[in-house]
Amino acid sequence: MNAPQTLDDLISHKDILSTIQKFISEDKLPHLLFYGPPGTGKTSTILASARQLYKEKEFNSMVLELNASDDRGIDVVRGPILSFASTRTIFKKGFKLVILDEADAMTQDAQNALRRVIEKFTENTRFCLICNYLSKIIPALQSRCTRFRFGPLSPDQMIPRLEHVIQQENIDITPDGMKAIVTLSTGDMRRSLNILQSTSMAYGKVTEDTVYTCTGHPLRSDIANILDWCLNKDFTSAYNQILELKTLKGLALHDILTEVHLLVHRVDFPPAIRISLLIKLADVEHRLASGTSEKIQLSSMVAAFQAVRELVVSEAP
Ligand SMILES: Nc1ncnc2c1ncn2[C@@H]1O[C@H](COP(=O)(O)OP(=O)(O)OP(=O)(O)O)[C@@H](O)[C@H]1O
Ligand SMILES: [Mg+2]
Numbered sequence: 001m002n003a004p005q006t007l008d009d010l011i012s013h014k015d016i017l018s019t020i021q022k023f024i025s026e027d028k029l030p031h032l033l034f035y036g037p038p039g040t041g042k043t044s045t046i047l048a049s050a051r052q053l054y055k056e057k058e059f060n061s062m063v064l065e066l067n068a069s070d071d072r073g074i075d076v077v078r079g080p081i082l083s084f085a086s087t088r089t090i091f092k093k094g095f096k097l098v099i100l101d102e103a104d105a106m107t108q109d110a111q112n113a114l115r116r117v118i119e120k121f122t123e124n125t126r127f128c129l130i131c132n133y134l135s136k137i138i139p140a141l142q143s144r145c146t147r148f149r150f151g152p153l154s155p156d157q158m159i160p161r162l163e164h165v166i167q168q169e170n171i172d173i174t175p176d177g178m179k180a181i182v183t184l185s186t187g188d189m190r191r192s193l194n195i196l197q198s199t200s201m202a203y204g205k206v207t208e209d210t211v212y213t214c215t216g217h218p219l220r221s222d223i224a225n226i227l228d229w230c231l232n233k234d235f236t237s238a239y240n241q242i243l244e245l246k247t248l249k250g251l252a253l254h255d256i257l258t259e260v261h262l263l264v265h266r267v268d269f270p271p272a273i274r275i276s277l278l279i280k281l282a283d284v285e286h287r288l289a290s291g292t293s294e295k296i297q298l299s300s301m302v303a304a305f306q307a308v309r310e311l312v313v314s315e316a317p
Contacts, residue, residue, distance in 0.1 A: 006048050010041055011157050011189075016148045020049055029053075029095070031118060032128040033142060036150030039190030042130045043067075045150075046099055053097065062094075067101040077113040085121040096125045103129040104136035111138045118144055152187020162192060171200045176208035184215055218251050223259040227267070230260075230305035239302045243295070253294045257285055257301065273308050280304035 010017060023029045034042040047065075054062045064084045070076060081098060100106070106114070115138070118127050129145060131137055159182065166173055177199075185192035195215055196206065203210035212219045218226075222245060229238040246256065261281055264274065284301050288294070 006051065010045060010048060011153070011161050013041060013045070013148075013150060016150070017045070019148075020045070024049065024053060027094075029126050031122075031126055031145040033134075033137065033145035033147045034128065034130045034150060035132065035134040035137075035147065037132060037152055037188065039185075039188035039192075040150040040153060041189065042150050043101055046128045046130065050097055050099070053094075063097045063099065065099040065101065072105045072110060073107055074109045074113050077110050077117060081114070082117055085117055085125040088124060095123075098125060098127045099130070100127065101130045102132075104131035104133050108138065111141055115140050115144065153189055154187070155182045158182055158185070158187075158189060158192055161189065162196060165193065165196065169200075171196065171206060172204065173200075173206035174208070177206035177211055180208045180211040181206070184211065184217060213249075216250055216252070216255075218249070218256055218259055220259075222249070222251070223256070223263060226256060227260060227263050230302055231309065235302055235306050238305075239299055242298060242302065246298070253298055253301075254285070254288055257281060257288070260301070261285075269308075270312075273311050276311065277304060277308050280307070 020029075020032075032046070034046065036042060050059070050063050064080070066076065066080070084096065085098065100114075103111075114127075118125075118141070127145070129137065129141065134142070134147070134149075159178065162178065162181065165171070173196075181192050181195050181199075185195060195211060199206045199211050199214040202214055209219060211217075226242055226245070229241050233241070242256075245251070246253070261278070264277055264281065269277065281301065281304060284297050284304065287300070288297050
């Protein structure tokens, strides 16, 4: 929904945009390498630049766009890329543009072959490589391109764009709902738009609760309950109640742990107890990350609180 069409539609990365505008207007576009996390506007930026560079009817003959669904072996470099770069255009003197989206999926061999193709056709072809992980692009390719890092978007950058979409699509949203979307999408604009759209479609009104429910994230009230059970109930009932809630709402233990961890920082525990609890939670997280059983790790999380409660009791005068 609402993909940016022109460079002006793109928020953020003003410095990158103005640099590219300058290259274009001075007719000095170098080979480009865009990198950064998902949903930060890399693909949108190069497509909008291409739309500015070429008229619609010449677009297909001047721009070759390869993305993840295309093959990424050496054959694609020797085949489509080479033949596109090596044929000269009769219409226009300017250069052609090859966009290699998700270039980090290219094999080493393909990257090496590409480096030679880039060298050979620099006169009439420009390349734009796009990737999430710069380290997966071989140094020889990196050094032939001007690099641009697309960082995660800040809330200040995301909110106006979200508001624009909200207005256009007539979406009913509360300020808390907006805050929840921004928090959950962690700088990924695509994710924020997806959450906005799916919550609005599934629940009509976008609120903090509907956003959290729609994304399968624990609500703040769920987390407050979980902490309350851990601190005040005996082991078995705390464990069973959390398990029941977790199953009912389809929550992931990892999400629960992340939120519980935040709360532990806010609750007023004596320092020694807080430290011991945090270390235990970190251990649970570590084990979860290596793919262990959620049930066993859940009991371990509940046990961590039980152990801490015993400390509190023994410390009391
Ligand atoms: N800077 C931005 N300004 C406006 N919209 C943006 C911006 N970044 C992302 N978006 C929105 O997010 C969607 C995804 O952006 P885009 O495809 O450009 O991201 P990307 O950086 O290429 O991500 P990926 O690494 O996953 O390919 C776009 O359709 C657009 O709606
Ligand atoms: Mg992309």
